């Protein structure tokens with residue numbers, strides 16, 4: 145059995161080498177090889193998270209505070225990193241800071257946004273730490289590189305634009321994943337991926353079910369999400385997601401990160417070109 149697995153692994157590894165991967169070969173086995181191949185060949189991949197207790201993660205949706213900057217949205221967020229020993233640690237406060245280049249919504253662009261942190265009962269869960277570690281490994285992230293992890297979502301009646309005017313956009317980083325936690329009484333919310341901000345070159349359309357995750361190279365692709373519409377009018381709709389991203393190319397965010405986390409490993413090339 146072991147020999148068969150090794151042969152399959154070797155085949156996948158040579159497939160990955162053939163498509164000229166820049167760096168990593170994750171060793172933990174957390175991700176299927178198809179994820180590694182797709183991320184390398186097309187800069188995105190959709191998969192199901194096999195190693196989490198989804199219902200336990202969903203139990204953290206109940207007490208999310210409202211997003212003070214965006215109507216009908218709820219959010220918590222924390223900055224994390226892998227320390228020098230490779231263990232997940234929670235960092236202190238640093239605001240979200242998306243420059244106008246990366247956010248077309250007037251309510252968010254060029255503003256510092258402060259949110260309540262993720263609860264320690266969540267970030268200290270073994271399956272959360274294992275996910276963050278594996279996520280960092282997927283992208284070959286350096287130790288002490290800040291990772292932004294958010295739980296956010298919308299609930300209500302009628303129809304809502306979950307992006308609140310952001311349209312087709314990039315989040316201003318290299319590595320981004322979106323995982324759906326729940327999706328109740330919802331139609332729409334299709335994620336579309338494009339090569340260009342104008343949306344002329346569509347490369348993929350993805351609808352995520354609870355427990356599924358979309359990985360993407362945010363510096364290579366733009367994304368959008370359709371309006372969310374209530375299916376059954378007698379009950380509210382609800383869709384909550386985890387967004388996790390790292391390696392920021394947004395100079396505004398990098399300046400804030402440097403100020404709040406002097407020891408952090410940042411995307412220095414971008415930082416230097418900004419100064």
Ligand SMILES: [Fe+2]
Nearest residue numbers: 313314315367
């Ligand atoms: Fe986004």
